[in-house]
Amino acid sequence: MERGQLHSSRSFTLEELASEVGGVAEGNPAQSISGVAGIREARQGEISFVANQRYTRFIDDTQASALILAPGMGNGHLPVLRTEDPYLAYLKILRLFSPLPAERFLPGVHPKAVVDPDALLGKDVHLGAGVYVGAGVELGDRCVLLPGVVIMDGCSLGEECLIFPGVVLREGVQLGRRVVIHSGTVLGADGFGYAWDGKRHQKIPQIGGVEIGDEVEIGANVTIDRATTGMTRIGEGCRIDNLVQIAHNVQIGPNSIIVAQAGISGSTELGSGVTVAGQAGVAGHINIGDGVVVAAQAGVTKSVEDGVCVSGYPARPHDEAMRHLAALNKVPELIRRIAKLERELARLREDSSEETVGQD
């Protein structure tokens, strides 16, 4: 196992792995496997996979000690775990080698953690050095708060939340069960609301909350603002990537995906199973239907109905946007064709006036 990786120290025989993933061990079933990696990066003792014909050319040079292959794929003389779906088998084996948070972060409160006497800690929580837990906070069983996490007054966290170093939960933020939040993310900062009074931008107090559903995972350096009144809500099973901005009073349905550096403006509602790709922006006070896909860097200015894929700025249905772009690419040709038409028409007009002259 290469230094710097998160591999557990487990090892398995090829046969054990085959039985875990419902495949067949070929070559040397007793081959010991201590890790898993991509075909080009795998080292001795590791298993790799080829799910895509593009990568078969790397088989001969790989350092891997075994390969996960679909039926009929050549193996370069390596032991093989044969299975119908090599990628799925790879994911299952990745999980076998991936240490669980509970293994990595054992229960216990570091002496340099600060816990308000008025906080309620569940069983077997892990609080790292420099963690701060405010008054009235409720931590579910087996929550893990890593060094430097700040949980302000009145927050509640369901069971088995995993909060990475440097996360800040402002007052009253509510997390469901098994929520994972990566480092540097801020939940519950004030929404961005001001009213111009002729002299200054008067702050509109932001006294609502933030509610995160079960099994949501939120990336690093994300910001999800608290509602003006009521709640900013992220539905269960959502996946939010790094550096995403979710403004006050946004509502996101379950199992939606927001990719890195995208932004959702205030009070907008997203349905379930929505995908907002990287660096896209969605305007405020609109509705994005279930299953909508917003392409990367799109700018969505109007509501979008269920199941539609939109792209471009201003965003429109993706096939329409593609036709639009294709049409725009013809403009240089149009310029030439128009110039030609103008010349021909001029000539024709001349001819016709000459004719007329000739007929006189």
Added chain:
Amino acid sequence: MERGQLHSSRSFTLEELASEVGGVAEGNPAQSISGVAGIREARQGEISFVANQRYTRFIDDTQASALILAPGMGNGHLPVLRTEDPYLAYLKILRLFSPLPAERFLPGVHPKAVVDPDALLGKDVHLGAGVYVGAGVELGDRCVLLPGVVIMDGCSLGEECLIFPGVVLREGVQLGRRVVIHSGTVLGADGFGYAWDGKRHQKIPQIGGVEIGDEVEIGANVTIDRATTGMTRIGEGCRIDNLVQIAHNVQIGPNSIIVAQAGISGSTELGSGVTVAGQAGVAGHINIGDGVVVAAQAGVTKSVEDGVCVSGYPARPHDEAMRHLAALNKVPELIRRIAKLERELARLREDSSEETVGQD
């Protein structure tokens, strides 16, 4: 009041609220009100408002115990606070229910805060757990520094600044009075300046500072870089949203607004009352005049004169950009019209040559 919100625990009668906002209590002036919320989210004991005809349809189903309404609006049998401007009244009442920082964060230095002996603390400051205050720092009276804030050497903060958890002020950053900075924001990191010497990008030292005017509010995970030499300056009363980038030596005039994920490049100057909307970018070394509005996702590559609204990439005056987009939308139709012209012209030419032939 719903769990997770920041409401104070105050309550008022409807009549008291009416007198606070200059309105009239109708129905039951003694109705006790303990909170304020949107029409769809309000609960028993809370007051809500309708400022927009679109929302009157929610009046019959609201759980609110009273409504703020304009003259002539129906009330669904609820007690009413009648006023000419329901939204303004709502804002005032929001403030009544919003706890003040001074109420939430009482004076005192947490025993786990670290304060350099060479720092000067004003009266009644609040320093949370894990706060670090470096040498030569000056904190004004009633400043609040929440857990995990790092104030490096030589910074100065005016009276009543409110610094949320995890903020970093690098060396020498200067804040005016009543500045509010949300979590994860970094002021005074080195500007991004290098000179290629043929082998590597040699760092240009960044030894200038950052100066933030009175009553500025800065969102979460923002970055405002220190100047190369001189100062990066944010004028008084500016409002900066989350994840905004302000590069070295930028100058922003008073009361400007920079919305989430926008970026201002190095040495650019913004006038007063400028608005830069979400995900917009402004190039370096240009001037953005007073009152300019930069639309969302715009890319501003040249200076913009006072009062102009620009949009698109490259950004141009918004009405021109709208006409440009409208023109582009006609391209598919132009393609058809040109093809038709070509066919007709071809036919006409044939006819005219046949005529000519016929005349021979």
Added chain:
Amino acid sequence: MERGQLHSSRSFTLEELASEVGGVAEGNPAQSISGVAGIREARQGEISFVANQRYTRFIDDTQASALILAPGMGNGHLPVLRTEDPYLAYLKILRLFSPLPAERFLPGVHPKAVVDPDALLGKDVHLGAGVYVGAGVELGDRCVLLPGVVIMDGCSLGEECLIFPGVVLREGVQLGRRVVIHSGTVLGADGFGYAWDGKRHQKIPQIGGVEIGDEVEIGANVTIDRATTGMTRIGEGCRIDNLVQIAHNVQIGPNSIIVAQAGISGSTELGSGVTVAGQAGVAGHINIGDGVVVAAQAGVTKSVEDGVCVSGYPARPHDEAMRHLAALNKVPELIRRIAKLERELARLREDSSEETVGQD
């Protein structure tokens, strides 16, 4: 020296500075210089420079006590450091006045730092208050970790790394020598990988690492994710600005520059000496050749060959993109020309049919 700046407290005579930069002192060689600044912001005792004719108009009003000027430039009666390349001389003098990290952050471990007994600290390291260093971490000699930095288990840092407050290095992150990381940056958070199983987005474990080459500098609030397996790699000498997103398994060649708020999607490879300008996005699983320049706000969807400059969305070679934009700007004119063609053609057809009629 203005309050809030990072100037060292050194001072030099004009003659000493001239000899440092290979120039000539004119006027008063004994003039004492205690700082350096731009022409408009310089104060008494400071030296400034004019490298650009646009700035000569500020010479008469400057408060500077001396000027760095090219041969033949007028000096407004101030002492002059005369040199062929005033900007280069300015950079050298900036460095003279810039305090070195080793001067600012003396060796020592703050009593409020937390260091795992199983960490290895090099000689003369500086660990600030509230720093956390996990098990198995290796810190090179003279590393500086400022307040609130969190280094999780198994990380390794080469000599003389400078890590600013609030940075988080997740498990196993590896830094080369003299790496500088600004505040709020997160290295090694989980890559964004899920597989939809029909009910939920199953997490793909992210067990790879992050490897940062020698002398890389990374801005504030950046996110660089760990690889799924293998490594996310940033080559030596790269410069990464604030709020940049680098996804899992990205490989960046040496001496590349990524400007603020740009994003590189998963598994994409950048060559050496690449520049990705502000707010640009690069899609996943593509190759960006050596020396490529991606313009600000561009969206790169396909691989780009060595040395090409691309811009726009979807990105294309910059000169082609410029011609495309120029063509699009002609569309309003095209609309008018087509309408004119249609009118003229209609008239011609009428004429020709009249003629035909006349001939009958």
